[in-house]
Amino acid sequence: MERESMEFDVVIVGAxxxxxxxxxxxxxxSRDSGNELTVCVVEKGSEVGAHILSGAVFEPKVLGELFSDWKEKGAPLHTQVTDDEIYMLSSDQNARLMPNSLVPKTMHNDGNYIISVGNLSRWLAERAEELGVEIFPGFPASELLFNEDNSVKGIIIGDMGVGADGQPKDSYEPGMELHAKYTIFSEGCRGHLGKQLIEKYQLDKGKTPQHYGLGFKEIWKVPSEQHELGKVVHTGGWPLTEGSSGGGFLYHLEDNQIAVGLIVDLNYKNPHLSPFDEFQRYKTHPVIAKHLQGGERICYGARAITKGGLNSLPKMTFPGGLIIGCNAGTLNFAKIKGTHTAMKSGMLAAETIAHALQVGVEGGKDLDCFNERFEKSWLHNELYTSRNFGPAMHKFGTYLGGAFNFIDQNWFGGKFPITLRDEQPDYAQMAEVGAYNKIDYPKPDGKLSFDKLSSVYLSNTFHEEDQLCHLRLKDVRIPVDINLVKYDEPAQRYCxxxxxxxxxxxxxxxxxxxGQNCIHCKTCDIKDPSQNITWVTPEGGGGPNYPNM
Structure with a gap:
């Protein structure tokens, strides 16, 4: 097919x-050097921020490096953390408040802000456009383009108007080719083009398998008398027991709003486990329920999180570009924070590319010089000192793993002379049905706990009914012939x-x-025990539309 094309110096996938x-x-x-650049950002969401979901407590130092006058420019950092609590939940009623002296220092949030990362992205987009960047929301990058020398040439924006049968409809419009000297992939966790690039160029060779969590988040409007602006609560333990792990959070935002969520590690073993229902149970614990009772749930969403850290971080460069942020896996799991690290990886990528465009690089279009910048940065130091955090929790469990991490972080500053590794992929850790009893989840009460469909409604998810399904099966027989027999088809529960x-x-x-219900969390692509499901970008603008997540 003959497609129209546009040329840029740099194309960035993901806003x-x-x-x-x-x-x-x-x-x-470009402005400071007088070397004019053309930069384009494509975003699959209907607008910038529509698909962004994160807790989130944010470290502002990276924003100060990017815009020293971010306060004057009105960056949406309105709520500074005022109080920090960590609880270990041992049952559906019992909890122990951890004294600060026993908490890994990486978990403290002095000087940090509770924010909406979606709103931060919208603000960054405004700054980018002021600087001359072209941003195209509603245009998903669907395919990779390559030069004859095997370097990346750019991307194809997905076709519009393809029916569920794969045939063009009357509204069909072919996608455009975007060519660039360098292409940056910042698709977020488990980006489908990033996944292809890692495989093609063997960027994860010698690394431990990547690891993931599934993060849930709701926003509630609560009575003013139970709202404590700036309060941060983290929890470990219940309801994640018997072969599962993770942790919960509750953040008091402005305007009497609370963000509440649960992260379920996707290495869980019990095929009967439903992460969604674990989150609903979580909200009924007295430590959490006292903040939410009498409130109104106004938004729901879920998203996979890349959390393998430095041990699983692939080589971020390839001929013709880089993979950055959560697409590569730069989250600092010891802090449970990835926004500041993702931004720093992008800034290092920008400095590398600007240098390459100005003076060139040895060896054609490979940007290996990025590695030196990365290794000299505070980003690398953060990821190095947190390298044991996740593996310790997976190997030793919540309590012993927590004790190891306290010693590693507080006594050794993250430089304990041992590197722990988690060598088994998350999907491979699921046991067969006979190994665990079924879980009898309570019915939702409509006050603190809810069903899936009413939750998806609050995510403002929309896809055209008559469009090609973006959830692809390698073998249509596997779900019934293998997954149903061995695992009672866990896709029914992990989605x-x-x-x-x-x-x-x-x-x-x-x-x-x-497929019309899909909120683009990517869990199926990660957790399917047969690795039979592939998530690809749907038609542009489809998916959730989060207002301030």
């Missing part, structure tokens, strides 16, 4: 904090949006994909 920090830094360097179900038709089991 999250990493991609937009890259764009802003590139244009700052936080009710996309997958098993129905009975004429006495036979059938696997149904309700």
């Amino acid at each position: 999250g904090p990493a991609g937009l920090a890259t764009a802003c830094r590139l244009m700052q360097i 936080p949006a009710g996309v997958y179900e098993i129905v009975e038709e004429k006495g036979e089991s059938k696997f149904v994909i309700n």
